[in-house]
Amino acid sequence: xxxxxxxxxxxxxxxxxxxxxxxxxxxxxxxxxxxxxxxxxxxxxxxxxxxxxxxxxxxxxxxxxxxxxxx
Amino acid sequence: xxxxxxxxxxxxxxxxxxxxxxxxxxxxxxxxxxxxxxxxxxxxxxxxxxxxxxxxxxxxxxxxxxxxxxxxxxxxxxxxxxxxxxxxxxxxxxxxxxxxxxxxxxxxxxxxxxxxxxxxxxxxxxxxxxxxxxxxxxxxxxxxxxxxxxxxxxxxxxxxxxxxxxxxxxxxxxxxxxxxxxxxxxxxxxxxxxxxxxxxxxxxxxxxxxxxxxxxxxxxxxxxxxxxxxxxxxxxxxxxxxxxxxxxxxxxxxxxxxxxxxxxxxxxxxxxxxxxxxxxxxxxxxxxxxxxxxxxxxxxxxxxxxxxxxxxxxxxxxxxxxxxxxxxxxxxxxxxxxxxxxxxxxxxxxxxxxxxxxxxxxxxxxxxxxxxxxxxxxxxxxxxxxxxxxxxxxxxxxxxxxxxxxxxxxxxxxxxxxxxxxxxxxxxxxxxxxxxxxxxxxxxxxxxxxxxxxxxxxxxxxxxxxxxxxxxxxxxxxxxxxxxxxxxxxxxxxxxxxxxxxxxxxxxx
Numbered sequence: 001x002x003x004x005x006x007x008x009x010x011x012x013x014x015x016x017x018x019x020x021x022x023x024x025x026x027x028x029x030x031x032x033x034x035x036x037x038x039x040x041x042x043x044x045x046x047x048x049x050x051x052x053x054x055x056x057x058x059x060x061x062x063x064x065x066x067x068x069x070x071x
Numbered sequence: 072x073x074x075x076x077x078x079x080x081x082x083x084x085x086x087x088x089x090x091x092x093x094x095x096x097x098x099x100x101x102x103x104x105x106x107x108x109x110x111x112x113x114x115x116x117x118x119x120x121x122x123x124x125x126x127x128x129x130x131x132x133x134x135x136x137x138x139x140x141x142x143x144x145x146x147x148x149x150x151x152x153x154x155x156x157x158x159x160x161x162x163x164x165x166x167x168x169x170x171x172x173x174x175x176x177x178x179x180x181x182x183x184x185x186x187x188x189x190x191x192x193x194x195x196x197x198x199x200x201x202x203x204x205x206x207x208x209x210x211x212x213x214x215x216x217x218x219x220x221x222x223x224x225x226x227x228x229x230x231x232x233x234x235x236x237x238x239x240x241x242x243x244x245x246x247x248x249x250x251x252x253x254x255x256x257x258x259x260x261x262x263x264x265x266x267x268x269x270x271x272x273x274x275x276x277x278x279x280x281x282x283x284x285x286x287x288x289x290x291x292x293x294x295x296x297x298x299x300x301x302x303x304x305x306x307x308x309x310x311x312x313x314x315x316x317x318x319x320x321x322x323x324x325x326x327x328x329x330x331x332x333x334x335x336x337x338x339x340x341x342x343x344x345x346x347x348x349x350x351x352x353x354x355x356x357x358x359x360x361x362x363x364x365x366x367x368x369x370x371x372x373x374x375x376x377x378x379x380x381x382x383x384x385x386x387x388x389x390x391x392x393x394x395x396x397x398x399x400x401x402x403x404x405x406x407x408x409x410x411x412x413x414x415x416x417x418x419x420x421x422x423x424x425x426x427x428x429x430x431x432x433x434x435x436x437x438x439x440x441x442x443x444x445x446x447x448x449x450x451x452x453x454x455x456x457x458x459x460x461x462x463x464x465x466x467x468x469x470x471x472x473x474x475x476x477x478x479x480x481x482x483x484x485x486x487x488x489x490x491x492x493x494x495x496x497x498x499x500x501x502x503x504x505x506x507x508x509x510x511x512x513x514x515x516x517x518x519x520x521x522x523x524x525x526x527x528x529x530x531x532x533x534x535x536x537x538x539x540x541x542x543x544x545x546x547x548x549x550x551x552x553x554x555x556x557x558x559x560x561x562x563x564x565x566x567x568x569x570x571x572x573x574x575x576x577x578x579x580x
């Protein structure tokens with residue numbers, strides 16, 4: 001319990017007394033929001049996951065791609 | 072799956088942009104963590120609070136770089152899923168394990184000890200704090216290990232088997248993947264180059280203080296630590312670079328030939344120290360590849376094959392074959408590749424029809440030719456040649472700058488030790504202007520590694536044209552510009568925040 005308390009205070013006091021760190025955390029938060037909410041969600045769907053429901057379908061699709069010029 | 076050139080070019084450009092921007096942040100973290108750990112060790116050993124202040128200042132610079140660079144690499148994973156979905160699927164099992172380990176290691180090791188390093192100065196004992204700082208340095212470098220293992224596999228795929236039922240490469244030998252000589256040499260060369268960059272960075276910033284005649288004691292101390300670290304790691308980088316070149320010669324001879332602009336193979340081949348390529352030179356013609364060049368005799372034979380007399384194949388030999396030296400032509404490899412693709416097609420058809428015996432025969436046939444499978448997708452032999460000029464100039468810029476940094480470390484260390492560094496204004500300016508050059512060298516290194524291995528996404532097995540997804544090139548183009556704006560914004564933010572901290576100086580801590 002004492003150890004947990006120490007760990008809690010390490011983070012709590014550390015964040016509280018930050019100077020430049022606050023600006024950096026804000027920047028990190030904005031960046032992660034842009035990356036994961038806007039960029040990933042709007043522009044970067046996982047093509048194979050959105051197109052197909054199962055791994056078997058994905059395998060079939062890729063095999064078709066690898067061999068289609070030969071059929 | 073032969074996509075339009077425009078789509079492939081945009082997909083490649085976007086990945087290159089993301090990777091190059093991401094790499095602006097990584098090497099400083101790799102090296103600066105160790106420099107900080109060394110400084111803190113001196114503080115703990117001597118008890119001199121000046122060293123504590125020095126350590127804390129560079130820690131703040133590290134924090135800025137870390138915060139701005141954080142998660143810039145994740146975009147590459149988005150791109151794998153969207154722009155390179157075929158590739159992602161085919162390599163999934165190889166990439167999954169190393170990247171999962173990297174994620175776990177980065178999260179638990181770095182983030183836990185990062186907190187102690189930044190918040191724990193007066194909360195934990197000196198020794199505990201020092202241990203955390205060293206663990207942050209080791210953890211950051213180990214994170215890089217896993218992604219470089221994955222990259223090494225793409226350059227020299229080992230320890231896997233292609234499963235024709237799932238169309239995936241499945242790992243059967245983790246040790247072979249992990250100890251892949253290409254991955255080992257790539258990791259050592261990459262991290263040591265990060266140490267060199269961080270050393271140049273610390274020396275350059277310290278030189279600025281000396282130019283401004285402020286923070287003199289702090290700057291001199293930082294210079295001695297960084298120059299010593301830089302000198303040792305530069306020598307290590309030289310040996311790891313030699314090992315990398317040896318590996319390239321064994322597994323990617325086309326890349327080595329492009330790095331040296333070597334069109335016709337020769338015994339006792341030399342390294343071009345300085346050279347200007349003739350733009351008019353084309354594969355197969357008799358023109359000299361260089362308008363002018365200075366060569367170090369026998370050096371390429373030694374670098375590539377550890378023998379002064381060894382034959383080094385040129386681009387012409389590798390494309391059209393060389394019977395005397397038992398080099399197979401690309402045409403023959405394309406034939407083998409087409410047989411592999413045909414056998415895979417037959418296997419798929421027989422499996423669908425339930426003809427197991429015939430499927431087994433087709434699979435045997437596929438295994439006999441699969442080594443060259445990727446060549447089956449090339450349209451003409453010349454497609455196997457990377458951009459020679461870009462590879463050549465990038466390689467020579469990297470080597471030239473690496474040599475300059477070694478000289479810089481020696482000069483700076485010498486004048487700092489005899490306490491005359493402040494008087495050498497030319498050297499201080501040279502050190503300051505070497506900071507951007509260190510970044511240029513880093514990016515050139517990656518251009519050599521990645522452009523030099525084109526057209527392959529996976530060496531010999533999957534060309535980039537087959538690796539790309541079938542998406543609209545306009546959407547890739549839009550996200551290219553989106554990233555260009557986003558990353559440039561982040562870079563401006565980093566430089567601005569960092570410059571403010573540097574101007575404030577260590578006394579502000």
